[in-house]
Amino acid sequence: MAALLIPWRNRGMRTRLGCLSHKSDSYNDFTAILPDKPNRALKRLSTEEATRWADSFDVLLSHKYGLAAFRAFLKTEFSEENLEFWLACEDFKKTRSAAKLASKAQRIFEEFIDVQAPREVNIDFQTRELTRRNMQEPSLSCFDQAQGKVHSLMEKDSYPRFLRSKIYTDLLSQTQRRLS
Numbered sequence: 001m002a003a004l005l006i007p008w009r010n011r012g013m014r015t016r017l018g019c020l021s022h023k024s025d026s027y028n029d030f031t032a033i034l035p036d037k038p039n040r041a042l043k044r045l046s047t048e049e050a051t052r053w054a055d056s057f058d059v060l061l062s063h064k065y066g067l068a069a070f071r072a073f074l075k076t077e078f079s080e081e082n083l084e085f086w087l088a089c090e091d092f093k094k095t096r097s098a099a100k101l102a103s104k105a106q107r108i109f110e111e112f113i114d115v116q117a118p119r120e121v122n123i124d125f126q127t128r129e130l131t132r133r134n135m136q137e138p139s140l141s142c143f144d145q146a147q148g149k150v151h152s153l154m155e156k157d158s159y160p161r162f163l164r165s166k167i168y169t170d171l172l173s174q175t176q177r178r179l180s
Helices: 002-022 027-032 038-044 047-052 057-062 064-076 080-092 098-113 125-134 144-164 166-179
Strands: none
Touching: 047 064, 047 166, 057 064, 057 144, 064 080, 064 144, 064 166, 080 098, 080 144, 098 125, 125 144, 144 166
């Protein structure tokens, strides 16, 4: 079993090392991961839209480019697993096939929740154990408490830092310069 875990750990280590070599809190990093071509995306993104991201965390998460900018920021902080888990849970809730439900739940649990998971999220012991018990009979709500904890953590911790980050301030400046 340990031999099977080593490739996952190595892959995670390679990802982290790759991020280290590219760690930067700059606007250029944001453009590299935009959902479509950066120049077209920036032309479509208005200052008003980007400013609205500061209204609430959920507004940020609901906007395609806001999500991309926040993901870029989390990568600079080596905490993108929180957002990836939250997104995996959102996708999981859309699962309609009972056959797929159990396998998707297991995959999410093994990747994000289980102790020593390759992209383990920071949740308390009680939440981890509740989620483990929920896995005995997976349902669309089996990750709700863990997802809520991770959402709250991002909203209270990462989101305020994102709003002060160079990624966000440079993006706002860029959209404002287009208008002048």
